[in-house]
Amino acid sequence: MINEALREIRRGCAEIIDEARLETLLKNYFEKGETYTVKAGFDPTAPDLHLGHTVLLHKLATFQKYGGRIQFLIGDFTAQIGDPTGKSETRKILLPAQILENAQSYKDQVFKILDPEKTSVVFNAEWINPLGAAGMLELTTTFNVARMLERDDFDKRYKGGISISISEFLYPLLQGYDSVHLKSDIEIGGTDQKFNLLMGRHLQRAYEIGKEQAVLMMPILEGLDGVQKMSKSLGNYIAVADAPNDMFGKILSISDTLMWRYYELLSAQSLDQIEALKTGVEEGTLHPKKVKEALALEITARFHSEAEAHEASAEFERVHAQSEIPTEMDEFTLEGPIWVAKALVDCALSPSTSQSRREIKQGSVKIDQQKISDEQYQLEAGEYVLQVGKRKFARLKVIL
Structure with missing residues (x-):
């Protein structure tokens, strides 16, 4: 013993x-x-x-x-x-x-x-x-x-x-x-x-x-980027208080290499169990994504509940694997017409209009699941689903 x-x-x-x-x-x-x-x-x-x-x-x-x-x-x-x-x-x-x-x-x-x-x-x-x-x-x-x-x-x-x-x-x-x-x-x-x-x-x-x-x-745990230490100031962190969907999605975003570091330092799985998972991935009998999903489930359940972790997993699969939108998202009402870059800021999807423009240039912004490339795009009266990257969504109603 x-x-x-x-x-x-x-x-x-x-x-x-x-x-x-x-x-x-x-x-x-x-x-x-x-x-x-x-x-x-x-x-x-x-x-x-x-x-x-x-x-x-x-x-x-x-x-x-x-x-x-x-x-x-x-x-x-x-x-x-x-x-x-x-x-x-x-x-x-x-x-x-x-x-x-x-x-x-x-x-x-x-x-x-x-x-x-x-x-x-x-x-x-x-x-x-x-x-x-x-x-x-x-x-x-x-x-x-x-x-x-x-x-x-x-x-x-x-x-x-x-x-x-x-x-x-x-x-x-x-x-x-x-x-x-x-x-x-x-x-x-x-x-x-x-x-x-x-x-x-x-x-x-x-x-x-x-x-x-x-x-x-x-050791100091690396953040989501796998390079710098996890830090709120660097924005590469997973908070204990993160919502289940956010926590699950962030863990799945880490690299396959960093996943083993998280298993060693954060998982309750034994060293022998982790070694068996590594062997399975190396031999091709286990897919890295499935192993990462198991880690995301374990950590999300620890800080929330088993039910919420499985709900987050199902939601992630629905939104990302099947390219659907989330069932729940923040809702906003703004007066229009409104410049899309400002709308992203007002809907808490981007910290600034300059960042919004960069994200549009990078192809990270979607309106109703369609990428936009026009940085000067104006939103007229109507209802829209705004998306930045893979995890940020908001429902916007524009009124005149």
């Missing part, structure tokens, strides 16, 4: 530090029934999670299968500073009300993956606020500025003459202090968090709590 657990825990990992401690914790669980704690921190800087965030959640769920009790840490205090990881400038400070609203949104979403009975949701303001000035000063004595500037993003900004606030130096110290207070056995995070994760080990030694956490790092 220990080997099986280690195999699933190692799955998709980029790096594990102190694997011997991890093995000891698992051994004590299987032989003595002793549980252990696994910490993961999330700063509620935005209200919605996307599938890139859930890579960590899936790993936490794996630990829950093998004796781990999850410390799901919401950084309501540290979010006021903002994690400087990978940032080329100081981040704006969020208002407390926005942080609390985002934190509640996180709580509503994470239990679609985690077992609430094996999860403690904690907020780091509970122990950082009581530190006070004296405690904060003591914390700053545990690390020096030279070591802090070894961190890659700080080093680049310092050499480039770009401002670094003192509060940003505090961020990794506070994240590490979370591990001191919680006495975490393991902490997990993305590969970009290595400096902060190791700070937890350092501070557990400095504060002599009698243990040093093992560290497990997960």
Whole structure:
């Protein structure tokens, strides 16, 4: 059982530090029934999670299968500073009300993956606020500025003459202090968090709590383009809160190569099951599209329901495979005649008229399922179905 657990825990990992401690914790669980704690921190800087965030959640769920009790840490205090990881400038400070609203949104979403009975949701303001000035000063004595500037993003900004606030130096110290207070056995995070994760080990030694956490790092999930990391700002993301049809369609849009990355990091299928699917595709007994559809069904059902996932699958087949229009779409009424590029913007199908014109040039725009090429096309009185790309539809009524 220990080997099986280690195999699933190692799955998709980029790096594990102190694997011997991890093995000891698992051994004590299987032989003595002793549980252990696994910490993961999330700063509620935005209200919605996307599938890139859930890579960590899936790993936490794996630990829950093998004796781990999850410390799901919401950084309501540290979010006021903002994690400087990978940032080329100081981040704006969020208002407390926005942080609390985002934190509640996180709580509503994470239990679609985690077992609430094996999860403690904690907020780091509970122990950082009581530190006070004296405690904060003591914390700053545990690390020096030279070591802090070894961190890659700080080093680049310092050499480039770009401002670094003192509060940003505090961020990794506070994240590490979370591990001191919680006495975490393991902490997990993305590969970009290595400096902060190791700070937890350092501070557990400095504060002599009698243990040093093992560290497990997960890779950053690529977005729909298969190149850049999944990000809302890049528009290549799949949100946990996406509607079933959107989620299903977005997953089917990924490449056949990227599909295996998503299977490894997001699917509940075992490694042996995934290997069998790969073999089937390679030998030609399974079509890649069918395997991708199975992944889309699994993920959509996880965040919605089995019924909604199957409805999304049927709708996708009807709309895309049979070139039909969706049964439901947003409806708009506009005064006409109206320029088609503006109509696309007003119907929330395009962000700007210039983008609308580019999409018309690319052949991505259809009116009543017929492509248009005239960028100056005017819509007269009547009812139309507007379409941009494969997934964006709107029903428009033009009145004079």
